[in-house]
Amino acid sequence: MIKEYRTISEVAGPLMLVQGVEGVTYDELGEIELPSGETRQCKVLEVNGTNALVQLFESAAGINLAESKVRFLGRGIELGVSEDMLGRVFDGLGRPIDGGPEIIPDARMDVNGLPINPAARDYPAEFIQTGVSAIDGLNTLVRGQKLPIFSGSGLPHAELAAQIARQAKVLGGGENFAVVFAAIGITFEEADFFVSDFKRTGAIDRTVLFTNLANDPAIERISTPRIALTAAEYLAFEKDMHVLVILTDITNYAEALREVSAARKEVPGRRGYPGYLYTDLATLYERAGRKKNHRGSITLIPILTMPEDDKTHPIPDLTGYITEGQIILSRELHRKGVVPPIDVLPSLSRLKDKGIGKGKTREDHADTMNQLFAAYSRGKQCKELMAILGEAALTDIDKLYAQFADAFENQYVSQGYETNRSIEDTLDLGWKLLDMLPRGELKRIRDEYLDKYLPCVREVNRKE
Secondary structure (H helix, E strand, O other): OOOEEOOEEEEEOOEEEEOOOOOOOOOOEEEEEOOOOOEEEEEEEEEEOOEEEEEEOOOOOOOOOOOOEEEEOOOOOEEEEOHHHOOOEEEOOOOEOOOOOOOOOOEEEEOOOOOOOHHHEEOOOOEEEOOOHHHHHHOOEEOOOEOOEEEOOOOOHHHHHHHHHHHOEEOOOOOOEEEEEEEEEEOHHHHHHHHHHHHHHOHHHHEEEEEEEOOOOHHHHHHHHHHHHHHHHHHHHHOOOEEEEEEEOHHHHHHHHHHHHHHOOOOEOHHHOEOOHHHHHHHHHOOOEEEOOOOOEEEEEEEEEOHHHOOOOHHHHHHHHHOOEEEEEOHHHHHHOOOOOEEEEEEEEOOHHHOOOOOOOOOOHHHHHHHHHHHHHHHHHHHHHHHHHOHHHOOHHHHHHHHHHHHHHHHHHOOOOOOOOOHHHHHHHHHHHHOOOOHHHOOOOOHHHHHHHHHHHHHHHHHO
């Protein structure tokens, strides 16, 4: 039997204290009925004896302490899931906002999910083609991986996220591929950009979109990524789809967490963020992966803006600990007009060697990748030397490396947001750039690959 309580004693920001409760548990969902008949949702944050501290999902305005009623529903937040979610746009709590009908759910799932048994996890091992050379060729995304994008305020991470969501696919056949896109605390303009971009390109048909806007309650922000991951788990493990989950922006999520923590008067950790930020982020990121005996998988790309471009800030720092690498966007490259401005040298994909090579991408992938990294790194050093000492101080080979670095940025990294390169195109372009250097400098590529691929490239270059 559901009891109603009229014992609200205090409202402080997004929190409310209800006294004299019985049988209420942590994370339970509740409803507040205002004197006007309007209902608002809340969830239990803490139970201390007969007092329950609840967190409001909507504004606290209009809650009359004496006349408002609270009832606890005996369950956590659930999401009604169905295959019909594909092609639809929802708000941060999973309610349709695209003018379409309500979803008739096949099942109702707890948004906190169930932990995956580590023994049941399968190792990420299959290549995902994003169509972006700087990712596919050098920092490869593997199915089941968590690969965050570290951006800065004002950098075009939204365009890159939309491009990956449009273009990403698993090679090798007719596998069902879906994208779950969760926008957390973004402006209406950004949300409109994503929705209209997906509709324009037809990518909306395989996308589930959750949008929590900047003017929505901060508390809703804490549930949005969990709701998105619940939808992804259903599509991956019940419907055998390969799901790519993109969460943008994790910084807004962490700020909402800090707001609730401050309202609870908790002792802050690093830079005012709660001490449990690491644990909380891990409850999101660790929901990605593959399971044995399941065809489906969840691959996760969280996007975050680094405050003041500082990668030692708690949010990117902890994210880097939990996830398997990072793609870093560079302000310097953005100023140069490189699109997308991916800084490949500090970027990293820890699982890339598992998703490349013969039978997955191409046999020469690992060697060319190592050579490109080495040549670009030396080219950047030569350019720095040139800026200090002048061009005359460089040897002929150093000048070649400096030219290579420029060509690499302008042709390989800078491809625009509409170009969708196959992995063969990316590898061939890598060879074309490496042909600028003498064969004796290509020390990281096996002779058999040099004999096989260099003549073909030279032939193409001559014709051009």
